Amino acid sequence: MTRAQAIAAVCLLDWIAGDPEWFPHPVRWMGRCTQFAESLLRRLGQSANDELMGGAALTAVLVGASYLGTAKAIAMAYRIGTVTGTATEILLGWTCVASRNLIDESLAVIRALEQEDLARARQRLSRIVGRDTHSLSQTEINRAIIETLAESACDGIVAPLVYMAIGGVPMAMAYKAVNTLDSMIGHADQRYLYFGKAAARLDDVANYLPSRLTALALAAAAGLGSGTSATSAWRIWRRDGGKHKSPNAGQPESAMAGALQVRLGGDNTYSGERITAPLLGAEFEQPKLHHAKRTLKLVAAVSLFTAIAAVVARSLTKESRTSGTYSTAYRFPSLLPK
16 A cells, blocks of 8 residues: 555545544543643742743653654554554544544534524534633634634644655654644643743644645635635735734634635633634624534535645655555664564
8 A cells, every 4th residue: 555545545534434432542642641741740839941841851752752653553563464554554544634523523513503502502612622612602603613613624634634645644643742732731821831832832833834735725615615705715814814823823714714704813712711813804794604504615625625635745756655664664663673
């Protein structure tokens, strides 16, 4: 199996199976490791420098272990046999991509809104957003769905496939470690300002290209459907993409605002603290339920575009079979079993 074929198989499995909660997902293990390491590395009264170094060490170890551990696991599986190696590679790659799960979770919120069940919509929304959801209005829920789908299209679809095309499943898994660390400790609040700084900056670097590719894909997808505008998506992206405090989050969100011609951004509450984000597409109307539904179609199109692009890009690159590639563990052969 070539890496291009592995990527195609990963995408197909993701769309068929999604992300069942019973499956032992590596990201959950990354989360537990992060919590355990934080309990060991942080102490009351630590200096800012100690926190910075501790967080940097945690980030380096988890990201490195995710890459090398994945490469080693796949290489060991290929030594057992081609079928075992291929299955292991596809299964691990499957856990890095979240197209089906992202759409399923968002669709559950939309269905609750269609039934005018705000309580259930808020509860389902809390599974996919970091903001407080217990008092959100329907308009705010619509906005949260759209913003989350836009940003998660990068984190859960485009970025993993970009890194899978560049460095195979191990690099995609390393990216998931970066993304997990950022979501857990990469916050600019009092608790994580220093401890999570390395994770936050590494996430900024890792998502720099994928976030812009996501915005570009959203603009392209907007030209294919009714009720969306590719021209507006491009214009708002170029105008508002840099307004967000994050160098990356504003890229796909602004393109989405332009594609749907809705106003995104504004006030959100996190753990009781109100945070104001810049408005994206400020001249447009507030998002309605039909805008949230159109977002699902745009993200599905982005997933398809990215999968095709990753497979084609990998097919055009000279490569050996993945079994041979993984047998050297991406230039770390001494770390593999003899």
